[in-house]
Amino acid sequence: MNDKNPSDIAPILKTVDSSAPIAPAKAGGKPRLLIVEDDEEIRTQMRWALTAEYSIATAGDRANAVEQFRLNKPPVVLLDLGLPPHPGTPEEGLATITELLSIDRTTKIIVVSGQGEKGPAMTAIGLGAYDFVTKPAEMDELRFLLKRCYHVAHLEKEYRQMQETLGGGAFEGLLGSGARMQAVFDSIRKVATSDAPVLVLGESGTGKEVTARAIHQRSARRDGPFVAINCSAIPETLIESELFGHEKGAFTGAHAQRKGRIEQADGGTLFLDEIGEVPLPIQVKLLRFLQERVIERVGGRASISIDTRVLAATNADLKKGMAGGTFREDLFYRLAVVQIILPPLRDRNDDTLLLAQAFLKRYGDENGKAGLVFGADAVRAIRAHPWPGNVRELQNRVRRAVIMSEGKRIAPGDLELEVASGPTPGSTLKEARDKLEAEMIRASLARHAGRITAVAAELGVSRPTLYELVDRHGIQRPE
Ligand SMILES: Nc1ncnc2c1ncn2[C@@H]1O[C@H](COP(=O)(O)OP(=O)(O)OP(=O)(O)O)[C@@H](O)[C@H]1O
Numbered sequence: 001m002n003d004k005n006p007s008d009i010a011p012i013l014k015t016v017d018s019s020a021p022i023a024p025a026k027a028g029g030k031p032r033l034l035i036v037e038d039d040e041e042i043r044t045q046m047r048w049a050l051t052a053e054y055s056i057a058t059a060g061d062r063a064n065a066v067e068q069f070r071l072n073k074p075p076v077v078l079l080d081l082g083l084p085p086h087p088g089t090p091e092e093g094l095a096t097i098t099e100l101l102s103i104d105r106t107t108k109i110i111v112v113s114g115q116g117e118k119g120p121a122m123t124a125i126g127l128g129a130y131d132f133v134t135k136p137a138e139m140d141e142l143r144f145l146l147k148r149c150y151h152v153a154h155l156e157k158e159y160r161q162m163q164e165t166l167g168g169g170a171f172e173g174l175l176g177s178g179a180r181m182q183a184v185f186d187s188i189r190k191v192a193t194s195d196a197p198v199l200v201l202g203e204s205g206t207g208k209e210v211t212a213r214a215i216h217q218r219s220a221r222r223d224g225p226f227v228a229i230n231c232s233a234i235p236e237t238l239i240e241s242e243l244f245g246h247e248k249g250a251f252t253g254a255h256a257q258r259k260g261r262i263e264q265a266d267g268g269t270l271f272l273d274e275i276g277e278v279p280l281p282i283q284v285k286l287l288r289f290l291q292e293r294v295i296e297r298v299g300g301r302a303s304i305s306i307d308t309r310v311l312a313a314t315n316a317d318l319k320k321g322m323a324g325g326t327f328r329e330d331l332f333y334r335l336a337v338v339q340i341i342l343p344p345l346r347d348r349n350d351d352t353l354l355l356a357q358a359f360l361k362r363y364g365d366e367n368g369k370a371g372l373v374f375g376a377d378a379v380r381a382i383r384a385h386p387w388p389g390n391v392r393e394l395q396n397r398v399r400r401a402v403i404m405s406e407g408k409r410i411a412p413g414d415l416e417l418e419v420a421s422g423p424t425p426g427s428t429l430k431e432a433r434d435k436l437e438a439e440m441i442r443a444s445l446a447r448h449a450g451r452i453t454a455v456a457a458e459l460g461v462s463r464p465t466l467y468e469l470v471d472r473h474g475i476q477r478p479e
């Protein structure tokens with residue numbers, strides 16, 4: 001660089017020294033700084049004074065500032081408030097703040113304001129400027145301020161990067177960088193802004209509930225309640241009052257009036273989990289609610305209007321339910337205005353490892369075991385495993401591994417996975433067949449939460465045969 005020595009310049013700035021760089025160095029050299037100042041002399045002074053530490057761009061008005069800002073992407077901007085065409089007032093400077101922050105809201109703007117002009121400086125801070133100094137700028141003070149500013153900008157950037165790596169493309173708590181999950185994120189984005197009912201489909205543990213929460217979080221109802229009800233967990237006799245509430249004395253044991261889940265979700269989102277398990281008479285009532293948006297509490301006569309968005313989920317095959325007469329078609333079409341299908345983990349390719357790493361980091365930190373890594377054979381085992389219990393299974397296995405692991409390296413055994421999966425060279429046909437049989441049964445059991453009848457139907461064997469196979473392979477049924 002052929003910059004002139006700072007001391008060649010008339011001292012408008014009080015102290016000029018060329019001490020060693022104080023701001024954290026950028027990969028490509030000095031950190032970038034944009035100086036916006038209409039007075040050419042001051043602008044030049046500042047440039048010389050700071051050129052040893054920063055890579056400086058300058059501008060004399062708003063248009064130029066925006067152009068330079070876009071070009072250089074400086075993390076910090078020094079901005080004079082009085083800019084042409086009205087250098088006597090702060091308007092242009094304030095407008096510049098708004099414009100720069102709208103381009104990049106993480107930018108740190110330090111305002112340089114005239115003596116006794118606290119008012120505009122405070123307005124600038126209100127608009128999002130980071131700090132201010134008064135003219136003439138005291139060089140040591142300015143250096144200190146800049147140093148602190150870059151430090152904060154640097155920390156914030158590191159934090160954002162950490163969040164991103166941790167997330168690997170996190171989306172409202174959902175991880176996934178593969179095409180299948182990106183498509184799911186797209187759907188969530190699209191449906192979130194509408195009030196349409198959404199049916200979330202997927203095997204057990206694929207993330208149906210987190211998806212429902214993500215839709216709520218991204219919707220205009222995010223400040224309202226998110227009320228989830230697991231329809232399979234409630235006895236048939238109680239489900240109506242659980243959903244619709246009841247009046248005092250509606251039935252034995254109804255000692256007081258109680259609001260149901262639907263009413264609790266007023267102004268927010270209602271999540272009907274395991275919708276396939278809702279008994280037919282309740283399906284009729286739900287349908288009526290979806291059509292008319294009013295409910296009556298059990299034992300009550302008043303119609304209560306409810307404003308809630310309805311999301312539902314199931315891992316059951318509702319088409320089969322409709323064919324078999326256990327699920328109402330009209331309710332299905334009301335609920336399934338939009339469907340989001342979550343792919344099983346075994347179809348998500350590299351996401352499995354991404355999720356495994358993220359869980360390892362999370363549980364490692366939680367358990368005071370930071371820095372754990374998967375050994376190469378653990379990575380192979382994770383890749384090979386079919387993950388019948390999907391993300392939940394992965395999460396549980398990694399959590400367990402973190403607790404059980406002794407060294408820094410997680411072994412397949414810590415995950416309770418076999419070292420090499422899949423047909424190993426040299427295995428007999430019978431061994432391969434047994435292995436596949438066991439894997440398929442495990443997967444189906446996980447999909448159907450251990451329900452033998454459903455598993456037997458899916459695999460095309462009788463219940464007694466299935467029991468025998470489960471025994472023979474020493475398979476544990478999920479509880
Ligand atoms: N993409 C993902 N990223 C991070 N965590 C996930 C993801 N998907 C699911 N999980 C986690 O896995 C667990 C299971 O998710 P969730 O409860 O949403 O699944 P589900 O489909 O509702 O399962 P079930 O059918 O058993 O009710 C949760 O702890 C959730 O946080």
Ligand SMILES: [Mg+2]
Pocket residue numbers: 208209273
């Ligand atoms: Mg669930």
